[in-house]
Amino acid sequence: MPADPKSEFILELENVSKYFGTVIALKDVTLRLRRGEVHCLLGDNGAGKSTLIKILAGCHRPSEGVFRVDGEPVVLRSPGDALDRGIATVYQDLALVPLMSVARNFFMGREPIRLLARWIRVFDRETAAQVATAKLSDMGIRVRDADQAVGTMSGGERQCLAIARAIHFGARVLILDEPTAALGVRQSANVLRLVGRARERGISVIFITHNVHHAYPVGDSFTLLNRGRSMGTFRKSEIGRDQVLDMMAGGLEMQKLMAEFGVRV
Amino acid sequence: MAATTEPDPRTGAAPGPADVSPEPARAVDGGDGSGPRAVETAASAAPGDERVRTLSTFHRVMGRPESASIAGAALVFAVFALTAGHSGMFALDGIVNWSTVAAYLGIVATGACLLMIAGEFDLSLGSMIGFSGMMAAIPPLFFGWPVWLSMILALGCAMALGWLNGQLVVRTGLPSFIVTLGFLFILRGLTLALSIIFANRTIVSGIGDLAAQDPVASFLFSGTFANPLFDWLGRHGVIATLDDGRPLVRGIPKVILWWAVIAAASSYRLTRTRFGNWIFAVGGDANAAKNVGVPVRRVKVALFMFTAFCAWTFAMLQICDVGSAAADRGLQKEFEAIIAAVIGGTLLTGGYGSVVGATFGALIFGVVQIGITYTNVNSDWFRVFLGMMLLVAVLFNNQVRKRVTEAR
Numbered sequence: 320m321p322a323d324p325k326s327e328f329i330l331e332l333e334n335v336s337k338y339f340g341t342v343i344a345l346k347d348v349t350l351r352l353r354r355g356e357v358h359c360l361l362g363d364n365g366a367g368k369s370t371l372i373k374i375l376a377g378c379h380r381p382s383e384g385v386f387r388v389d390g391e392p393v394v395l396r397s398p399g400d401a402l403d404r405g406i407a408t409v410y411q412d413l414a415l416v417p418l419m420s421v422a423r424n425f426f427m428g429r430e431p432i433r434l435l436a437r438w439i440r441v442f443d444r445e446t447a448a449q450v451a452t453a454k455l456s457d458m459g460i461r462v463r464d465a466d467q468a469v470g471t472m473s474g475g476e477r478q479c480l481a482i483a484r485a486i487h488f489g490a491r492v493l494i495l496d497e498p499t500a501a502l503g504v505r506q507s508a509n510v511l512r513l514v515g516r517a518r519e520r521g522i523s524v525i526f527i528t529h530n531v532h533h534a535y536p537v538g539d540s541f542t543l544l545n546r547g548r549s550m551g552t553f554r555k556s557e558i559g560r561d562q563v564l565d566m567m568a569g570g571l572e573m574q575k576l577m578a579e580f581g582v583r584v
Numbered sequence: 585m586a587a588t589t590e591p592d593p594r595t596g597a598a599p600g601p602a603d604v605s606p607e608p609a610r611a612v613d614g615g616d617g618s619g620p621r622a623v624e625t626a627a628s629a630a631p632g633d634e635r636v637r638t639l640s641t642f643h644r645v646m647g648r649p650e651s652a653s654i655a656g657a658a659l660v661f662a663v664f665a666l667t668a669g670h671s672g673m674f675a676l677d678g679i680v681n682w683s684t685v686a687a688y689l690g691i692v693a694t695g696a697c698l699l700m701i702a703g704e705f706d707l708s709l710g711s712m713i714g715f716s717g718m719m720a721a722i723p724p725l726f727f728g729w730p731v732w733l734s735m736i737l738a739l740g741c742a743m744a745l746g747w748l749n750g751q752l753v754v755r756t757g758l759p760s761f762i763v764t765l766g767f768l769f770i771l772r773g774l775t776l777a778l779s780i781i782f783a784n785r786t787i788v789s790g791i792g793d794l795a796a797q798d799p800v801a802s803f804l805f806s807g808t809f810a811n812p813l814f815d816w817l818g819r820h821g822v823i824a825t826l827d828d829g830r831p832l833v834r835g836i837p838k839v840i841l842w843w844a845v846i847a848a849a850s851s852y853r854l855t856r857t858r859f860g861n862w863i864f865a866v867g868g869d870a871n872a873a874k875n876v877g878v879p880v881r882r883v884k885v886a887l888f889m890f891t892a893f894c895a896w897t898f899a900m901l902q903i904c905d906v907g908s909a910a911a912d913r914g915l916q917k918e919f920e921a922i923i924a925a926v927i928g929g930t931l932l933t934g935g936y937g938s939v940v941g942a943t944f945g946a947l948i949f950g951v952v953q954i955g956i957t958y959t960n961v962n963s964d965w966f967r968v969f970l971g972m973m974l975l976v977a978v979l980f981n982n983q984v985r986k987r988v989t990e991a992r
Binding site: 415442 | 858860864865877
């Protein structure tokens with residue numbers, strides 16, 4: 320296939336498989352991410368979501384199959400490789416240090432530098448604080464004090480901080496690993512709003528979750544994984560929320576559970 | 585900075601390809617963050633539910649790692665001013681006395697403090713002092729080396745050992761407590777064994793005189809500085825003089841200058857530079873730091889080497905001052921350094937602390953250790969006091985950590 324920089328898809332996995340010794344973690348999974356869409360990756364525990372993320376993030380290389388970025392086949396050798404191509408992953412642990420301030424966390428590893436007396440390279444704390452505060456307020460998060468420790472922030476705020484950071488550092492593709500898993504209703508709503516805002520800016524998002532109720536409102540298309548295989552990709556117009564739920568292993572389980580308890584479905 | 589693909593040094597933002605990047609990250613100058621996107625301005629008002637409260641100035645100040653040790657130092661000064669104010673402890677020679685003790689400890693406490701903030705310990709620090717001193721003293725006395733050359737040899741050995749310590753810790757993932765505990769014994773044993781092999785004794789004297797004749801060693805480590813100033817002050821009757829007119833205190837001991845330079849440079853490095861941010865990141869959460877591209881291993885190894893450098897500096901100053909090297913030098917200094925850092929607000933678990941705090945921790949140490957001899961109190965009580973200080977500091981630090989790390 321000729322490389323086409325204006326490919327409709329920013330990221331494509333085609334018939335990707337991943338084996339760990341005798342374990343088949345992923346088998347013939349195809350995933351295509353359109354530019355500027357929110358693509359939800361749904362699956363219960365053990366469906367292969369984590370393996371898929373790690374392939375997308377450059378941590379693992381697929382055993383079989385093709386990985387394309389902008390229509391061009393690529394081999395990502397490291398997470399840094401993925402970042403260089405604008406693919407940023409926000410893991411569940413968020414890569415934030417609770418004891419450090421918002422500004423220091425925001426720029427951790429990529430500190431802005433100011434020259435003092437022409438040759439002493441110092442950490443530009445003023446710029447760091449200003450940029451971090453401004454970027455967060457762009458995302459609708461108010462930080463009164465950029466010197467506030469991240470440990471004092473709520474889970475939702477931390478998630479938003481990690482996402483805002485990834486966007487600031489040039490993410491074109493944002494991979495969010497269960498961003499709402501540990502959050503309450505209102506904080507989840509804030510994070511989902513933020514995902515929508517990222518899409519408005521033209522950023523493509525892969526949103527990994529096992530919660531259909533979080534995925535459905537914000538998603539444009541849905542790929543369902545079950546036991547290492549893809550059960551297909553659906554546009555939002557093609558599928559309803561209940562169908563998504565049914566297709567996930569969890570959906571059937573929940574129906575059974577409700578039947579057991581005598582709840583009419 | 586020439587290449588266009590490099591991150592903008594001001595904001596660190598990667599300049600994404602223009603056609604796909606929806607909005608290049610801008611440097612914030614006007615604070616106008618949302619000009620063309622009216623939709624977002626409306627939305628950004630929504631999450632006002634995330635609660636932020638302003639802390640009182642008192643809480644803010646007490647939340648800084650070094651504030652407790654500064655308060656502690658003030659308290660210690662007040663206590664000694666009351667109990668030993670007339671004993672000469674606060675005369676010039678008394679001040680030089682306790683600040684010299686504080687300075688020696690302060691030098692190694694600075695290294696220990698940075699390493700602890702990065703989440704590691706170096707228990708071999710005390711043994712490194714004995715080892716470096718011996719390595720510097722034996723070649724000039726027994727093989728006729730110039731002192732400066734043997735000092736460089738000792739520095740090379742110390743740095744190599746620091747590197748080895750660091751590599752063992754970062755490569756094996758073993759706790760630095762265990763790895764450096766091994767080196768505590770290895771180095772102490774080596775110092776003893778080597779001094780017996782080469783000198784057939786465990787105290788090697790005479791190095792002080794050789795160092796004083798060596799231009800490099802005497803310039804860097806021997807004696808005092810600012811002597812003309814003190815002579816002048818003595819002549820004009822500002823400070824006490826001996827019978828022959830020379831001032832009682834010849835000048836400021838060089839160890840104090842070293843302490844000031846090392847502590848100031850380290851504090852600057854920690855709080856104002858990129859590397860300093862990495863130190864906090866590595867100690868706060870090494871995995872998170874690695875995931876955002878901080879070279880975790882390089883930072884830790886560099887700090888192990890810096891701690892070794894501090895131990896070497898301590899040893900060079902000591903052999904020039906005392907005039908001899910001994911196999912038991914630096915005994916328990918690793919613990920004293922850690923205590924000074926902890927009193928200074930550094931967390932044992934890493935990720936939090938300050939060099940300023942460690943400096944005041946060392947000052948408390950020096951003032952109490954020397955000050956107690958100016959009072960009527962038996963100096964045996966010094967260790968009791970020290971242990972209690974440590975416990976109080978740890979309890980206090982624990983509170984600070986809880987307050988900072990626990991989400992409300």
